[in-house]
Amino acid sequence: MTAQARDILIGIDAGTSVIKxxxxxxxxxxxxxxxxxxxxxxxxDGAAFQCQDTTWADCARTLRDLADKVPDLARRTAxxxxxxxxxxxxxxxxxxxxxTDAWLWLDARSAATAASxxxxxxPERFQSTGTGLNACQMGAQLAHMDATMPEVLDAAEVxxxxxxxxxxxxxxxxxxDPSEANFTFGSFRTRAYSGAxxxxxxxxxxxxxxxxxxxxxxxxxxxxxxxxxxxGLLEGTPVALAYVDVACTGMGAGLYTPDAATGCTIVGSxxxxxxxxxxxxxxxxxxxxxxxxxxPVPDLVAQIQTNMASTLNIDWLLxxxxxxxxxxGGAVEHADLVARxxxxxxxxxxxxxxxxxxxxxxxxxxxxxxxxxxxxxxxLGSKHGFADLLxxxxxxxxxxxxxxxxxxxGVPTEVRLTGGAARSAALRKILSAALGANLCTxxxxxxxxxxxxxxxxxxIGAYSDMNACIADWVQPLLGPAEAPDADLAARYxxxxxxxxxxxxxxxxxxxxxxxxxxxxxx
Numbered sequence: 001m002t003a004q005a006r007d008i009l010i011g012i013d014a015g016t017s018v019i020k021x022x023x024x025x026x027x028x029x030x031x032x033x034x035x036x037x038x039x040x041x042x043x044x045d046g047a048a049f050q051c052q053d054t055t056w057a058d059c060a061r062t063l064r065d066l067a068d069k070v071p072d073l074a075r076r077t078a079x080x081x082x083x084x085x086x087x088x089x090x091x092x093x094x095x096x097x098x099x100t101d102a103w104l105w106l107d108a109r110s111a112a113t114a115a116s117x118x119x120x121x122x123p124e125r126f127q128s129t130g131t132g133l134n135a136c137q138m139g140a141q142l143a144h145m146d147a148t149m150p151e152v153l154d155a156a157e158v159x160x161x162x163x164x165x166x167x168x169x170x171x172x173x174x175x176x177d178p179s180e181a182n183f184t185f186g187s188f189r190t191r192a193y194s195g196a197x198x199x200x201x202x203x204x205x206x207x208x209x210x211x212x213x214x215x216x217x218x219x220x221x222x223x224x225x226x227x228x229x230x231x232g233l234l235e236g237t238p239v240a241l242a243y244v245d246v247a248c249t250g251m252g253a254g255l256y257t258p259d260a261a262t263g264c265t266i267v268g269s270x271x272x273x274x275x276x277x278x279x280x281x282x283x284x285x286x287x288x289x290x291x292x293x294x295x296p297v298p299d300l301v302a303q304i305q306t307n308m309a310s311t312l313n314i315d316w317l318l319x320x321x322x323x324x325x326x327x328x329g330g331a332v333e334h335a336d337l338v339a340r341x342x343x344x345x346x347x348x349x350x351x352x353x354x355x356x357x358x359x360x361x362x363x364x365x366x367x368x369x370x371x372x373x374x375x376x377x378x379x380l381g382s383k384h385g386f387a388d389l390l391x392x393x394x395x396x397x398x399x400x401x402x403x404x405x406x407x408x409x410g411v412p413t414e415v416r417l418t419g420g421a422a423r424s425a426a427l428r429k430i431l432s433a434a435l436g437a438n439l440c441t442x443x444x445x446x447x448x449x450x451x452x453x454x455x456x457x458x459x460i461g462a463y464s465d466m467n468a469c470i471a472d473w474v475q476p477l478l479g480p481a482e483a484p485d486a487d488l489a490a491r492y493x494x495x496x497x498x499x500x501x502x503x504x505x506x507x508x509x510x511x512x513x514x515x516x517x518x519x520x521x522x
């Protein structure tokens with residue numbers, strides 16, 4: 001077979017709820033998708049975990065399923081790349097076997113440890129990582145494990161993230177990428193681990209758990225014989241370890257194009273709000289929060305503020321409605337309720353109720369860090385019904401996005417939007433008005449997998465650099481900018497200071513509620 005016949009790149013995106021394998025032609029054209037649900041378990045103590053073996057088996061299945069959709073996939077694949085859900089802790093021990101179930105980014109068990117570390121951390125840690133410490137990160141989770149279950153870490157040989165676990169199964173190589181390594185344990189300026197950061201977490205004696213840093217835009221490893229048998233692809237096929245899913249999704253959705261200074265918001269389970277900037281131009285906020293993630297472009301980083309929960313707030317409210325229907329003997333699917341959202345919004349008035357979207361049991365991480373933060377409605381009256389609550393929740397997502405951009409220096413003129421909820425015209429209208437910015441959506445259906453595949457495209461030399469790849473893979477798919485509704489934007493702008501005031505004043509209340517809950521459980 002000639003080299004020219006290898007015309008496909010595969011991007012794997014192992015997300016929190018779905019694992020996808022996506023086939024692209026070398027020019028960025030998407031030709032097929034295979035996916036399976038990614039399952040995880042939660043407990044009342046804040047635990048959120050999943051079986052590592054099951055996650056890999058599901059990933060391999062998507063690649064086999066993809067082969068059923070793409071003729072001669074194995075022989076046509078030039079390379080594959082893998083990204084996945086960020087943060088969390090995936091411990092691996094002898095013979096590359098899991099030590100325990102993976103702790104996800106949703107896991108809140110290390111909340112108290114994270115709070116204690118933040119209270120005593122030296123300012124140098126934030127100056128190095130550019131990232132506020134929170135319970136979802138591997139650093140806090142390892143510190144918590146070290147204090148409460150050291151035998152688990154004693155049995156581990158390496159601490160990985162989700163995509164790193166996929167990469168280990170694909171190639172046999174224990175590694176992590178520059179983005180997750182540096183916002184957790186290193187420096188966004190040097191793209192290397194920092195002994196001082198590791199020491200600030202009390203983990204110097206666990207330094208050996210941190211894997212080699214591999215830049216997937218520069219280096220690949222071959223698909224192992226075992227992985228070839230499990231996936232149906234050819235042994236030796238180049239595999240790139242892409243950057244964390246947030247960075248990949250941003251790159252695939254237009255976070256960075258050489259011709260414009262824009263923002264990018266991902267409306268998914270979490271809310272990600274980011275802007276690309278040279279590392280030398282990063283100005284860190286006074287309060288340690290948010291992330292700085294290095295990008296697969298030399299000297300370029302993404303400044304990011306992340307809401308712990310975005311569409312999870314909508315899922316929570318719709319779930320309440322579904323529970324009531326089932327309680328009365330009815331039946332309803334989540335998709336049926338989602339299909340009614342636009343109609344519910346159409347019969348409500350904007351700005352009557354303020355909602356703070358801190359529904360995660362792990363609290364909030366952007367633009368402030370408080371593990372006790374919780375969701376709340378303000379302004380409810382007896383005339384308000386379910387549809388009004390839904391509007392308030394979605395408006396709350398818009399206010400939270402503006403809160404995040406303000407922490408990074410203000411909302412950019414244009415924000416590029418991606419994520420499943422971005423398909424909703426009603427949601428886009430609310431978000432655009434809450435931000436007071438033009439919104440631009442992308443026709444790219446699978447931005448995370450595309451960002452991963454772009455990494456592989458550069459690594460194997462299909463493109464000379466990422467800018468050349470972006471010219472084909474990103475810019476032609478950007479749609480026209482949607483301007484905000486002026487009247488709606490003015491209404492939300494008038495309400496936003498109250499949103500900020502309420503969330504600032506609520507901190508002592510959250511602390512009291514948390515203390516009361518702990519006393520009750522004790």
